[in-house]
Amino acid sequence: MDAIQFQLNGTKTSYSGDAANRLLDVLRDTYEMTSVKCGCKEGECGACSVLIDGMLINSCCVAVGSVDGCNIVTLEGYRETKRFAALNKAFASTAAAQCGFCIPGMVLAAEALLSKIPHPTEAQIRDGLSGNLCRCTGYNAIVNAVHLAAKGGNGLW
Amino acid sequence: MQNISQPVVKKDHESKITGRAIYVSDYHDDNILTGKFLRSTLAHAKLVSVDVPPLPDGYCYVDKTDVPGDNNVNIVKDDTPVFARDTVEYIGEPIGMIVGPEESEVDHILSKIKVSYEELEPVLDIRKADTVFFDYEFGKGDMEKAFAEADKIYEEEFTTGYQEQAYMEAQGMIAEPEKDGKMLIHGSLQCPYYIHGAIMRALACGPDQIHIKQDATGGAFGGKEDFPSILGCQVAVAAKKANAPVRCIFGRREDMEFTTKRHPSLCTYKVAVKDGHVTAMDIDVKFNGGAYTTLSAVVLQRGIICADGIYNIENLHVRGKALKTNTAPTGAYRGFGAPQTFFAVEMMMDHIAMDLGIDSLKFKELHMVKQGDATSTSGKYHFPVPVPAMLDEVDRVCDLRRKHEEYAKPQTGRYRRGMGISMHFHGAGFTGSGERDIIKAVCRLHKYPDGKVEILASNGEIGQGLLTTFPKIVAHELNLPLDQVTYTYPDTARVPDSGPTVASRSLMVVGELLRRCAIKLRSQWKDGEDQIVEEHFKEPDFVIPFYLDKFQGDAYPTYAWGVNAVEVEVDTYTGLTKILGAYGNFDVGTPIDYNIVMGQMEGGFLQGIGFASIEQMDYDNKGRIRNNSFTDYLIPTSADVPNMKCMLHVEEYPDGPYGAKGAGELPLVGVPAAYVEAVEQALGHGVKLSHVPFTAEDTLKVIAKEGL
Numbered sequence: 001m002d003a004i005q006f007q008l009n010g011t012k013t014s015y016s017g018d019a020a021n022r023l024l025d026v027l028r029d030t031y032e033m034t035s036v037k038c039g040c041k042e043g044e045c046g047a048c049s050v051l052i053d054g055m056l057i058n059s060c061c062v063a064v065g066s067v068d069g070c071n072i073v074t075l076e077g078y079r080e081t082k083r084f085a086a087l088n089k090a091f092a093s094t095a096a097a098q099c100g101f102c103i104p105g106m107v108l109a110a111e112a113l114l115s116k117i118p119h120p121t122e123a124q125i126r127d128g129l130s131g132n133l134c135r136c137t138g139y140n141a142i143v144n145a146v147h148l149a150a151k152g153g154n155g156l157w
Numbered sequence: 158m159q160n161i162s163q164p165v166v167k168k169d170h171e172s173k174i175t176g177r178a179i180y181v182s183d184y185h186d187d188n189i190l191t192g193k194f195l196r197s198t199l200a201h202a203k204l205v206s207v208d209v210p211p212l213p214d215g216y217c218y219v220d221k222t223d224v225p226g227d228n229n230v231n232i233v234k235d236d237t238p239v240f241a242r243d244t245v246e247y248i249g250e251p252i253g254m255i256v257g258p259e260e261s262e263v264d265h266i267l268s269k270i271k272v273s274y275e276e277l278e279p280v281l282d283i284r285k286a287d288t289v290f291f292d293y294e295f296g297k298g299d300m301e302k303a304f305a306e307a308d309k310i311y312e313e314e315f316t317t318g319y320q321e322q323a324y325m326e327a328q329g330m331i332a333e334p335e336k337d338g339k340m341l342i343h344g345s346l347q348c349p350y351y352i353h354g355a356i357m358r359a360l361a362c363g364p365d366q367i368h369i370k371q372d373a374t375g376g377a378f379g380g381k382e383d384f385p386s387i388l389g390c391q392v393a394v395a396a397k398k399a400n401a402p403v404r405c406i407f408g409r410r411e412d413m414e415f416t417t418k419r420h421p422s423l424c425t426y427k428v429a430v431k432d433g434h435v436t437a438m439d440i441d442v443k444f445n446g447g448a449y450t451t452l453s454a455v456v457l458q459r460g461i462i463c464a465d466g467i468y469n470i471e472n473l474h475v476r477g478k479a480l481k482t483n484t485a486p487t488g489a490y491r492g493f494g495a496p497q498t499f500f501a502v503e504m505m506m507d508h509i510a511m512d513l514g515i516d517s518l519k520f521k522e523l524h525m526v527k528q529g530d531a532t533s534t535s536g537k538y539h540f541p542v543p544v545p546a547m548l549d550e551v552d553r554v555c556d557l558r559r560k561h562e563e564y565a566k567p568q569t570g571r572y573r574r575g576m577g578i579s580m581h582f583h584g585a586g587f588t589g590s591g592e593r594d595i596i597k598a599v600c601r602l603h604k605y606p607d608g609k610v611e612i613l614a615s616n617g618e619i620g621q622g623l624l625t626t627f628p629k630i631v632a633h634e635l636n637l638p639l640d641q642v643t644y645t646y647p648d649t650a651r652v653p654d655s656g657p658t659v660a661s662r663s664l665m666v667v668g669e670l671l672r673r674c675a676i677k678l679r680s681q682w683k684d685g686e687d688q689i690v691e692e693h694f695k696e697p698d699f700v701i702p703f704y705l706d707k708f709q710g711d712a713y714p715t716y717a718w719g720v721n722a723v724e725v726e727v728d729t730y731t732g733l734t735k736i737l738g739a740y741g742n743f744d745v746g747t748p749i750d751y752n753i754v755m756g757q758m759e760g761g762f763l764q765g766i767g768f769a770s771i772e773q774m775d776y777d778n779k780g781r782i783r784n785n786s787f788t789d790y791l792i793p794t795s796a797d798v799p800n801m802k803c804m805l806h807v808e809e810y811p812d813g814p815y816g817a818k819g820a821g822e823l824p825l826v827g828v829p830a831a832y833v834e835a836v837e838q839a840l841g842h843g844v845k846l847s848h849v850p851f852t853a854e855d856t857l858k859v860i861a862k863e864g865l
Contacts, residue, residue, distance in 0.1 A: 035176025101375030
């Protein structure tokens with residue numbers, strides 16, 4: 001059987017393991033992308049969110065075989081971008097990272113939202129982040145950070 | 158705002174925002190073996206036999222016979238077994254562990270193990286529980302006289318359910334034998350020295366033979382206070398047997414079902430009222446402790462001390478029991494017994510006011526404590542009680558007094574509104590003389606020849622910001638740039654025991670010790686030299702000594718205060734409650750970083766709203782918890798409470814650093830009563846609600862029953 005081919009953070013990647021393996025496990029164990037967190041393994045918490053062809057997806061609910069030909073972005077790739085720098089600055093200014101476990105998923109959720117709606121309303125931000133659970137912050141600091149990033153990163157999205 | 162309150166970029170921000178922070182599951186090392194538990198499938202049974210199939214090379218089975226020392230985990234008492242003894246006492250109790258290199262093979266072996274049980278009758282209902290773990294009683298005044306002279310006596314029962322901490326990172330630990338014969342145990346945890354003490358006993362080893370290190374920890378909220386002592390002993394025993402590193406990471410369902418959570422409660426209040434005034438309260442508190450005691454003693458102590466709320470009740474009798482049931486042990490969760498009793502007392506006051514036909518807020522204001530008054534345990538409120546001013550501040554943002562009276566009038570139509578108000582305190586630090594007699598915190602500063610200063614303390618960063626706020630205090634006192642002062646995840650091999658990361662104590666108690674260390678270092682500072690200074694906890698002089706046998710004296714040196722208001726709109730067709738606004742005004746003294754403290758307030762407040770409204774967890778008639786996933790146990794999302802506003806009121810505490818008091822737990826404690834009073838107002842018709850969570854289904858039941 002042919003290996004599964006995909007782009008991982010811009011690098012052409014070929015995976016020869018079982019196509020039924022969870023993308024989450026493959027990213028963490030095979031490619032050591034440990035920013036992708038396992039919070040529930042059943043698609044409820046969003047800690048394992050990655051971008052697949054720009055869409056925010058829970059990687060725990062994806063079989064690696066189904067990403068053949070896709071472009072996958074994790075925080076390891078995204079953190080090298082200017083858009084990340086804008087989000088980083090905004091999250092820092094509101095102290096939005098507490099325990100930090102939801103944060104990689106939250107950052108990618110913010111990217112997925114802002115790439116669709118560069119200047120979202122508060123309701124749109126809350127809706128855009130609602131698939132990613134955070135138990136620490138009460139969400140206000142994260143929502144404010146996304147709002148600030150959208151303002152400060154004018155033109156990036 | 159004081160200079161120290163100005164927000165800074167958190168020192169762990171960069172590692173967390175980039176995803177580089179290493180949590181226990183992130184260590185990539187093929188030599189680490191995977192450990193998974195064989196768990197009891199019955200709530201109460203005698204273990205007859207455990208038949209383990211022949212194991213492939215590299216795999217082993219670990220159980221109580223492998224524990225080199227005491228098969229008991231030292232927590233407050235030591236009744237929790239490392240691995241099950243001759244009986245199992247709850248569904249999920251660890252009987253043994255399979256350890257090996259491949260997780261799939263470990264799972265396969267576990268599925269082949271046959272356990273024979275002799276089933277025993279489980280006790281699941283706390284009303285029927287007859288094993289009393291802890292039984293406390295205290296009071297003051299003349300109860301008989303007060304009840305004899307009462308115009309009216311009110312009696313009511315209140316219940317609260319489980320609450321799961323639902324930290325985003327599940328429990329996980331690694332035990333690694335080291336080359337020198339020692340062992341390192343590290344992972345997701347709050348209290349390194351608790352674990353250190355527990356594992357020393359389980360391995361029967363000296364203090365230098367093991368050390369405990371905290372990894373980046375993905376939330377805790379009390380859930381990683383007691384439980385890691387148990388898991389730590391288990392992985393340490395397994396690593397000892399396998400003579401290899403063993404890692405155990407919980408799945409979400411495993412974590413929700415089998416780890417400690419908030420004690421369900423049943424509180425009965427009997428209240429005497431004379432001339433429109435409460436003259437006596439006779440309070441009976443029961444907490445469901447589950448199968449083993451863990452922290453139930455201290456959770457119960459805090460719960461009963463708060464049982465008369467922020468009111469000056471001259472005649473008081475409180476009896477509290479923690480009872481055994483054959484369910485997963487309950488333990489620490491933010492608030493630590495106080496959310497249960499504050500809910501009960503606030504609702505009781507609301508209901509008496511309703512019956513007397515006066516506004517519940519006005520009724521409560523008549524009874525409110527003030528500076529100099531006696532506490533429930535005949536201690537003293539030594540410092541100003543800022544609640545009246547805090548109420549006014551909340552009133553200004555949400556018009557609560559007017560709305561509270563307006564919504565109390567009869568309403569019709571599909572959508573009806575309510576405004577609920579609650580007031581509460583949280584005593585900072587260990588209950589009673591715990592700080593002085595048990596914890597005896599020590600911390601150090603190490604100044605290096607290059608002028609950099611390292612903080613040596615054992616308190617963990619669990620999201621609450623200690624990696625930043627501790628250095629802020631020391632840098633401020635030494636007049637150094639913040640990047641010259643460091644604090645890293647504690648390792649017991651390197652740091653003294655400054656106590657556990659619990660009881661909203663770290664910043665107030667340890668932070669003040671660090672401030673004193675810094676003053677000492679400043680006075681002795683010699684450029685270019687390596688210097689170490691140390692400070693020990695000293696109880697403030699004003700404290701009235703607390704006697705636990707009598708429950709008398711100052712249970713806490715000072716209190717953080719909270720005023721909560723929640724405005725709701727209930728859809729009487731669907732039972733759904735929309736929160737129109739949730740307002741929390743909190744006095745935690747001086748914030749040592751405005752953003753960090755605000756983050757604590759908002760996060761805790763939302764957890765309280767969850768507890769009050771949607772976080773439903775229960776077990777079936779076999780004792781199995783069914784709400785064991787985020788599908789069946791809902792926690793708030795970013796879309797649920799868009800209008801949540803927290804405020805800070807600052808009443809400085811002279812014995813906390815720059816006036817800071819305990820903060821972490823306060824914002825959760827008062828929400829249930831505010832939320833439920835709001836729903837009660839919206840439903841109207843004199844309904845009296847008495848439990849949390851109060852879900853949409855509960856609302857529909859009341860509507861159907863009362864024909865609203």
